[in-house]
Amino acid sequence: MNVGLFIPCYIDQFYPNAAIATLNLLSKLGITVRYPVNQTCCGQPMANSGFEHLTQGCNDLFIDNFEEFDYIVSPSGSCVLHIKDHLHSPEQEDKAIGIRKKVYELTEFLTDVLKVEKLSARFPHKVGVHQSCHGQRGLMLAQMSELVDAPFSKPLHLLKMVEGLELVELSRPDECCGFGGTFCVAEEAVSVKMGKDRVADHLNHGAEYITAADMSCLMHMEGILRRQKSNVKVLHIAEILNAQ
Amino acid sequence: MSSGTKDHAALSEIFNKDEARVDWHDETLWFVRAKRDKAAHNIPEWESLRETASLIKNNVLSNLHNYLIDFEEQAKKNGVTVHWAADAAEHNQIVHSILKKHQVDRLIKSKSMLTEECHLNEYLKEQGIDVIDTDLGERIVQLAKEPPSHIVLPCIHKKKEEIGELFHEHLGTPEGMSDPVFLTAAAREHLRETFLTRRAAITGVNFAVAETGEFVVCTNEGNADMGAHLADVHIACMGIEKIIPKRKNLGVFLRLLTRSATGQPITTYSSHFKKPRPGQEMHIVLVDNGRTTQLSRPDFRNSLKCIRCAACMNTCPVYRRSGGHSYHTAVAGPIGSILAPNLDMKEYADLPFASTLCGSCSNVCPVKINIHEQLYKWRQVIVKEGYADPKKKLAMKAMEFTLSNPFVYRNAGKAGRWFMKHAPFTVNNKLNLWYQHREMPEVPKESFGEWYKKNKKND
Numbered sequence: 001m002n003v004g005l006f007i008p009c010y011i012d013q014f015y016p017n018a019a020i021a022t023l024n025l026l027s028k029l030g031i032t033v034r035y036p037v038n039q040t041c042c043g044q045p046m047a048n049s050g051f052e053h054l055t056q057g058c059n060d061l062f063i064d065n066f067e068e069f070d071y072i073v074s075p076s077g078s079c080v081l082h083i084k085d086h087l088h089s090p091e092q093e094d095k096a097i098g099i100r101k102k103v104y105e106l107t108e109f110l111t112d113v114l115k116v117e118k119l120s121a122r123f124p125h126k127v128g129v130h131q132s133c134h135g136q137r138g139l140m141l142a143q144m145s146e147l148v149d150a151p152f153s154k155p156l157h158l159l160k161m162v163e164g165l166e167l168v169e170l171s172r173p174d175e176c177c178g179f180g181g182t183f184c185v186a187e188e189a190v191s192v193k194m195g196k197d198r199v200a201d202h203l204n205h206g207a208e209y210i211t212a213a214d215m216s217c218l219m220h221m222e223g224i225l226r227r228q229k230s231n232v233k234v235l236h237i238a239e240i241l242n243a244q
Numbered sequence: 245m246s247s248g249t250k251d252h253a254a255l256s257e258i259f260n261k262d263e264a265r266v267d268w269h270d271e272t273l274w275f276v277r278a279k280r281d282k283a284a285h286n287i288p289e290w291e292s293l294r295e296t297a298s299l300i301k302n303n304v305l306s307n308l309h310n311y312l313i314d315f316e317e318q319a320k321k322n323g324v325t326v327h328w329a330a331d332a333a334e335h336n337q338i339v340h341s342i343l344k345k346h347q348v349d350r351l352i353k354s355k356s357m358l359t360e361e362c363h364l365n366e367y368l369k370e371q372g373i374d375v376i377d378t379d380l381g382e383r384i385v386q387l388a389k390e391p392p393s394h395i396v397l398p399c400i401h402k403k404k405e406e407i408g409e410l411f412h413e414h415l416g417t418p419e420g421m422s423d424p425v426f427l428t429a430a431a432r433e434h435l436r437e438t439f440l441t442r443r444a445a446i447t448g449v450n451f452a453v454a455e456t457g458e459f460v461v462c463t464n465e466g467n468a469d470m471g472a473h474l475a476d477v478h479i480a481c482m483g484i485e486k487i488i489p490k491r492k493n494l495g496v497f498l499r500l501l502t503r504s505a506t507g508q509p510i511t512t513y514s515s516h517f518k519k520p521r522p523g524q525e526m527h528i529v530l531v532d533n534g535r536t537t538q539l540s541r542p543d544f545r546n547s548l549k550c551i552r553c554a555a556c557m558n559t560c561p562v563y564r565r566s567g568g569h570s571y572h573t574a575v576a577g578p579i580g581s582i583l584a585p586n587l588d589m590k591e592y593a594d595l596p597f598a599s600t601l602c603g604s605c606s607n608v609c610p611v612k613i614n615i616h617e618q619l620y621k622w623r624q625v626i627v628k629e630g631y632a633d634p635k636k637k638l639a640m641k642a643m644e645f646t647l648s649n650p651f652v653y654r655n656a657g658k659a660g661r662w663f664m665k666h667a668p669f670t671v672n673n674k675l676n677l678w679y680q681h682r683e684m685p686e687v688p689k690e691s692f693g694e695w696y697k698k699n700k701k702n703d
Contacts (some may be wrong), residue, residue, distance in 0.1 A: 005658045007692050007693075009647065009653075009663070010663065011661045011692065012691050012692045012693055013687075013691050014663070014685040014686075014687065014688065015685070015688075016606070016688050016690065016691055016692035016695050017688075018456075019692035020692065020695065023696075035692075035693075035696050035700070037650075037693060037696070037697065038650040039650070040646075040647045040648070041647040041653075042543050043647070045643060046640050046643055046644060046647075047620075047624075048601065048620065048623070049597075049623065049627075049640060050597075050623035050624050050626055050627035050628075050632060051627055051632075051637075051638065051644075052624050053624070053627075053628070054631070054640055054641070054643075054644040055644075057644060057647070057648025057649075058647050058648055061648060061650065088457050133600065133601070133603055133604075134600035135605075136603075137602065137603035137604070137606075137607065138603065140326075144604075144607050145281065146281070146475045146559065146604060146607035147291065147607055148284050148285055148287070148288070148290035148291055149291065155550060172274070174604075175561055176561045176602035176604070176680075178561065178562075178600060179600065180599070180600030180601065180602075181600075182636075183597070183599070183600050184677075184678065185677040185678055186597060187252070187253045187256065187562070187597070187598060188257070188677040188678075188680065188681075189253070189254070189256050189257040189259075189566075190253075190260065190562050190565050190598075191262040191567050191600075192680070192681040192682065193260055193263070193266060194561050194562070194563045194565060194600075195682070196681075197270070197565075214471055219685055220682070221683070221684065222676065223681075223682030223683045223684070224681070224682050226471045226682075226683035227681060227682055227683050
């Protein structure tokens, strides 16, 4: 199995530990992973701002970097959703389609492709899980509270394999944190309020760590936690699934 | 945005100055969302009901012309006068001409978002005609000289103490009295008199049945019936998308509407109107006002499936924390943000951006409108049509250049340096809106790319 590691730009630049944990976790599960060094960004920041027409450079670069792999795995539901929904190429659309079909967010790759049922991880802490919207409602990593359907959750399925980990219940298990890409500055007041409310839900239920399958939501919540001088930390789910 | 008008971001910044009030607004609407969840979960076939409603509405949109003609024919047979209005102005003139014919200078109106969209109250006032809204929430905002902030709960932004003050001023209730039961009784007494003395009544329409020419008006207060039954002239105003093919389709829509709206199994009154009673005149005004334009936009046409339940507003984390007035349009919230740009792209260019694209709106929508996908698509249209901020355009061009070139990206400096200047969360870095209430991410000593080169490249 030939797996390409797609590391979103802001994880590359600000959260290398989330990327390293993803790489190590996959290696530990016996997967050969390669990181194409010429990758940059999926183009979502431009597209969500209404500038999808400026993303062709990113799209073509993504295709060049990743077409050779059997699977493409990334520790970000949001960026994977963007690729799945919006990667196009007038010149090589067949390759774009191929990539859209083989790109996976990390937890869905672990549960759906590798069918992981056991992990050797230990994290003896109280953890609140933030359901990032694009992963949950876009990639359907977990059942959504709005729908009348059977419950499931790929991230929770994996976290329950971690020794010592205690999950905290939230009052609103799948409300948006308010990051929203450029929304976080364009609609600063509402974005901050949403973030504060989300963080408060975790704090009120005694979480020591907040985790998610998307680092961008965590970056937003971390900014608020640190401003509040809170001791509660954010960690990408890969770092917990790989913790010893 | 027209000059002098504040956009959604600016208006919600003002709304957020009173954080306790934002919390109250958020909790109040979340309570309604939770009631909706409970009601939906009591119906095991909920998702298939939504799918059925969506398919019926798709059928309506694809055959709208024929259904409208059928409806008109049946309604005429029933003795109803049918009018066609191309836009808001024509709608208002038609209503005025009917009133003039009957020499009516005062009328009552039950809730109708269409008349809000057409600004009928203001127009009639200019013509010297007095309108009293009979829906309690609408009456409250009318006394406050404000537009509704929510399509189902028009005065949800007002606390009961504020309503007490308004009633004290306008209806003479005791000062400081804010007991809801007392205030409701006072409103009822005040409205009862107007019901008995006004000769013309306007109602909205929730569903118009093509096969029978009848229409259904849903209220919790019975005010539509009270108005229509006591008046000599009943005028029902409806957008042309309110058509459903058959009476039996009501079995789908009436089950969905109020469960989605308030979590009730059904509205207290689902009133069927078919023909005028002897001596009464009944009129229906069918209004386009941009709907056929929206129908011609393949990406946005299915927004016309909307049955105005407001579930998307109640669930929207942005709406709950910004209030309906921040959307500066008759229909606020996620659905309003995909409807309004069709009417005036420049004026409402900000609305599709007033969302995190979390997708909760599409999940609660009883007719399965892909609201959040349409918000994304409107953003593309608005930028292409030239309504984007020039500063944002420059930032996006810079981003395109760097992110399309691996060499530039890698050499933009030490980890984080380029991003600190250009990343989406610091695009407006001169104002540094991120930093006002959030710490910046800490810049690590090396990027993942740099780490990988050192540690893994030769594995």
